[in-house]
Amino acid sequence: MMPAFLEVEGLTKQYGSLTAVDGISFTVERGEVFGLLGPNGAGKTTTISMLTGVLAPTAGTARIGGHDIRTDLAAAKRLNGLVPQDLALYPTLSARTNLSFFGRIYGLSGRALRERVADVLRIVSLEERADDAIETYSGGMKRRVNIAAGLVHQPELLFLDEPTVGVDPQSRAAIFDSVRALNRSRGMSIIYTTHYMEEVELLCNRAAIIDHGRIIAMDTIQNLLGLLGGGVIHLGVANADGDLLAGLRALPGIRSAEVMDAGSPAAPGEEAAAASPGEGMQITLTAERAREAVVPVIGLLNARDVDLTGLEILEPNLESVFLHLTGRKLRE
Amino acid sequence: MGALRIAIKDLEIFLRDRGWLVQLFLLPLMFILIFSGVLSGIKSGEQDERVSLTVVDLDGSAASASLIAAIEAAGGVRVVPREAAEAEALVAELQIGQLLTIPAGLEAAIQSGTPATVRLQSHPDARAVDTEAVRVVVEGAVQDLLLEAQIIASLQQVGDMQAALPAEQQVFDEERILRQAREQFASSKERPLVTVSQQMAGTASEGDSPDMAHLAVPGFAVLFVFLAAQATARSIYDEKRVGSFRRLLAAPIGRAELLAGKALPNIAIVIVQMVVILGFGVVGLPLLGRAPISLGQDPLALVLMALAIALCSTGLGILIAGLSRTENQIGGLSTLLLWATGVLGGSMIPLFLLEQVLGPIPRAVPQYWANRGLENVLLRGLGLEAVWPQIAVLLAFALAFFAIGLWRFDYE
Numbered sequence: 001m002m003p004a005f006l007e008v009e010g011l012t013k014q015y016g017s018l019t020a021v022d023g024i025s026f027t028v029e030r031g032e033v034f035g036l037l038g039p040n041g042a043g044k045t046t047t048i049s050m051l052t053g054v055l056a057p058t059a060g061t062a063r064i065g066g067h068d069i070r071t072d073l074a075a076a077k078r079l080n081g082l083v084p085q086d087l088a089l090y091p092t093l094s095a096r097t098n099l100s101f102f103g104r105i106y107g108l109s110g111r112a113l114r115e116r117v118a119d120v121l122r123i124v125s126l127e128e129r130a131d132d133a134i135e136t137y138s139g140g141m142k143r144r145v146n147i148a149a150g151l152v153h154q155p156e157l158l159f160l161d162e163p164t165v166g167v168d169p170q171s172r173a174a175i176f177d178s179v180r181a182l183n184r185s186r187g188m189s190i191i192y193t194t195h196y197m198e199e200v201e202l203l204c205n206r207a208a209i210i211d212h213g214r215i216i217a218m219d220t221i222q223n224l225l226g227l228l229g230g231g232v233i234h235l236g237v238a239n240a241d242g243d244l245l246a247g248l249r250a251l252p253g254i255r256s257a258e259v260m261d262a263g264s265p266a267a268p269g270e271e272a273a274a275a276s277p278g279e280g281m282q283i284t285l286t287a288e289r290a291r292e293a294v295v296p297v298i299g300l301l302n303a304r305d306v307d308l309t310g311l312e313i314l315e316p317n318l319e320s321v322f323l324h325l326t327g328r329k330l331r332e
Numbered sequence: 333m334g335a336l337r338i339a340i341k342d343l344e345i346f347l348r349d350r351g352w353l354v355q356l357f358l359l360p361l362m363f364i365l366i367f368s369g370v371l372s373g374i375k376s377g378e379q380d381e382r383v384s385l386t387v388v389d390l391d392g393s394a395a396s397a398s399l400i401a402a403i404e405a406a407g408g409v410r411v412v413p414r415e416a417a418e419a420e421a422l423v424a425e426l427q428i429g430q431l432l433t434i435p436a437g438l439e440a441a442i443q444s445g446t447p448a449t450v451r452l453q454s455h456p457d458a459r460a461v462d463t464e465a466v467r468v469v470v471e472g473a474v475q476d477l478l479l480e481a482q483i484i485a486s487l488q489q490v491g492d493m494q495a496a497l498p499a500e501q502q503v504f505d506e507e508r509i510l511r512q513a514r515e516q517f518a519s520s521k522e523r524p525l526v527t528v529s530q531q532m533a534g535t536a537s538e539g540d541s542p543d544m545a546h547l548a549v550p551g552f553a554v555l556f557v558f559l560a561a562q563a564t565a566r567s568i569y570d571e572k573r574v575g576s577f578r579r580l581l582a583a584p585i586g587r588a589e590l591l592a593g594k595a596l597p598n599i600a601i602v603i604v605q606m607v608v609i610l611g612f613g614v615v616g617l618p619l620l621g622r623a624p625i626s627l628g629q630d631p632l633a634l635v636l637m638a639l640a641i642a643l644c645s646t647g648l649g650i651l652i653a654g655l656s657r658t659e660n661q662i663g664g665l666s667t668l669l670l671w672a673t674g675v676l677g678g679s680m681i682p683l684f685l686l687e688q689v690l691g692p693i694p695r696a697v698p699q700y701w702a703n704r705g706l707e708n709v710l711l712r713g714l715g716l717e718a719v720w721p722q723i724a725v726l727l728a729f730a731l732a733f734f735a736i737g738l739w740r741f742d743y744e
Contacts, residue, residue: 052582053581053582074584078581082578082582083577087574088574088576090341090574092348093344093345097344102583104337105334105338105585119586150579299445
């Protein structure tokens, strides 16, 4: 069996007593688009910084194309392309000069360099403004040059760190097209970090959900969404007994019904309270199709004369998965 | 190669930044014009433009009085008589430009034909032209004094010889008397009874004295080449702020190579600054009706001095970048380490005046050594054998700045 193109093992980064990344492990196959999904401060950028050699890991390691980042970092770096979250460009220089500079840093020169620069300008659709200073560009255009600078040396593994932050919808769509094209036509492996769950759903084959420096879930997008079945219904009720739970489970389209206690993942302290649908007891129902199942659920509660103090329907998306796993919203 | 590519890119960015170009190349020329005019104006504003010559007369004879009168009568020199103790105190404090000491027994020495020496001392930072004028006047007055004594002595000899002979043998006619006088004059020139010894007060090793107006050229060259350090620190900060530093760290180049790439442009900029500013001193000042500066007698000394200054300025840039975490900190540190120490190091006030007020304190800053070294090479015409201590001190400062800057540098 071929080893994965990227193998991460127990990667850790500590700043004094603060653990920014806490022993994460994952793999990325050649040609795969892998999402790192998590809120701001979850440890996504620190993870990327370690994998690209910007930061030294406190513990653990990773192999990129078989090159260990602890012992063979220079070779690993040659396979990587980094598109940082910031617009890491020189604003008074033109796009062509910026791209030529980053190409030269990776050892390109002469005709090969000129052709590569022309190629990436075409990928990000900026040939016409290539010789204008970047400071005259719109925000979206700058983002596209930022991506092009990470592509000019033809990396095999591209790290895209929150590439759509502050981007207008048109440029965002252009960036999505570029990512798809790079992956499909050039077979480039891509690690895509974002806190926009819809971007991961749209672009990635697999994703890891990261929170407080730890991976709390990792699977294909389909399987991650499957954690919620067809959706989740959170009920707040004044009281509940075994008969009520049995009745709920017997309803059509309901897969499971559980009373959420203080130790459940949906109720971790204050954050759980924020996500709580109401006072009293909380019941979590997993449904095949949450919106359709909610009508008979309310009917049953009325029939049993149970006061409904809160109701929340979680559609089957990664935002809901994150909320389901952490009790917090992704963008909090 | 990575360092060179980063350096070329940084120079390209620098050349597009008009603010830096004005600050590092145009401002020093303007300051030189203004300050060289101010320093020249100090001289031209004096009531009495004659050169002051302090005279200590230890002989108190008619001959010494005649010598002093002859010096004053020559014009251009104003005699300031002082007591020996007072004059010595002023010499020790380096507050006397020119001092003439007439030794006790001068008159007796002249009459007996015994050699005697009058001593002329000059301050190391006195204007060269003043020192030369005083020397010429004093030597001329001494020669006149001797001439008078020699004529009298010659005629006395002739009279004595005539008187010693019988009347029929007194054959000295006019021709013989004149020949005797000429031989005596020739003898006085070959074996002078009174010589003038000239020396500098204070540091004798730094030889000739610079023109005050010309001090502005090395002074502002030093001030502004050190200001290039701020551009280097700012460039590193900007790379970190926009994230391109992170992108470069992710590229297959080492951290040392990256920092070398950031440091090299500073060295190049400083070298070009030196060429522009000194070139202005040589070519530009005459075009504006001012006297040109000299580039000295030792090109190797000038090149090595410029390289040492460039390394020191670059080290300061890395130090400021290493110690600063915000843009405001860069501004604050630059004001302290570049402007304040530039003034303290003699870039705006002549070093001998600073040292009179502050003693050895200015020696604690690198700009002092840069100013001293450049003045020695450019204005005093000294060579490598005389300025290597200043070069060594500048290199030591550079090493310390690089070490502290790299130790404190935050790559993350």
